[in-house]
Amino acid sequence: MNYKMILQYEGTRYNGWQRQGNTAQTIQGKLETLLSRLTGEEVEVQGSGRTDAGVHAKGQTANFHLKSVWEPGKLMEEMNRYLPADIGVLELEQAPERFHSRLNAAGKLYRYQIWMEGKADVFSHRYFYSLGKKLDCKAMEEAAKLLIGERDFKSFCGNGNMKKSTVRQLRQIELRPTWKGKALEIDFEGNGFLQQMVRILTGTLIEVGLGQRNAGQMTEILEAKNRQAAGFTAPAQGLCLMQVMYNKDGRPEGMPR
């Protein structure tokens, strides 16, 4: 039986999503250890993608197979009882046997939060990059427009040895002031994202917002296909995986039927 779940976690205490040996504190590791204990089976949890150390999630999606049959509501309750307070299962349901949270993902929505003015709210500081500087949002929006579309994002890829295609479709970048203009949130939606891509896009947009780069430079950066051409990698704590989108039949978008 295949189970699909939607998860939220506060990434602060974790070394990211991916299991790493026996000792490291990871989200995947926590989930697999718990599910194995609850079911007595060896369970492998497949996430829609890895999130870096310190990155949060409000809608990470994952799936796992069990030989034993569980009522999804009951299993979710048991999981939430034993998971630490900073990992929660929001939804759990049976999924078609061939559903795979990563291979079938049709899109993702990430949100990056920046605190611009004064000190970040003490109850929210874990979810913001505390920049403490005003950003020119108009210039950032201008730059963002040049990044939209199906493009080779090699310059925005944190993995220098990436062998596979670095072409992704970036559908939307939306900037929104929050906290009465003291903060800024940026939503990135696309069919998929390369390693650290959202953080490098954000870092580059921040450099535009600080006047250190012109918006027009984005085209050159894309053409360079070189990580050195883009801006800094914005810190993990400002990033949150908001949602993973799937087509109704579970097929990735654009895939032949």
Place this chain on the structure above:
Amino acid sequence: MNYKMILQYEGTRYNGWQRQGNTAQTIQGKLETLLSRLTGEEVEVQGSGRTDAGVHAKGQTANFHLKSVWEPGKLMEEMNRYLPADIGVLELEQAPERFHSRLNAAGKLYRYQIWMEGKADVFSHRYFYSLGKKLDCKAMEEAAKLLIGERDFKSFCGNGNMKKSTVRQLRQIELRPTWKGKALEIDFEGNGFLQQMVRILTGTLIEVGLGQRNAGQMTEILEAKNRQAAGFTAPAQGLCLMQVMYNKDGRPEGMPR
């Protein structure tokens, strides 16, 4: 020069407000150490009241005297720069020489948050008591009504050796469902609160909400003037000091002019 400030803090990492020797991690200690370093003077920070270990604040008010003259905006900026991310100064201004944040307080508003259904939101769990049980809010409201007024709250006082008067005016208790009914927040407003009073009131109301006590028992509990008569002390992490009220002229309410 006397300075008045409004503070917010996440109490999770702290042993409460009050300075305790040299080693303990307290809010007052952090503020005094920083102010002494910034100004080169020995500074004593007076809070409107002590908050227990683990209790949060969105509107704690405090004052301190300095021999040197500081522009309040500049001093606040410096404080926020060096304070940890979980303590913030929201407002700082010069106050009349005789203003005292505790002696002049005319009222306080506390909020207690309880998570009733399922697992607390992972991004808010530090601010909730995770009860995981549905509460009968109608019964709790009925009980709350019997607690309102100027009364002797000795049964709701955590300090068994309290020598001073245990009479306080409890002006309002307001229950409000939040998080689509999954959580409950209770606001307590009064002219002052005894040690752990809000937490014991909350614990007693929770016992009513769970059907372990009748609402009508509140009158007996008040009359008993005995801590044993009331309910359990609800955990600190659900509590937040929201606001400290002062009269326009800084005099406590009901004090002769």
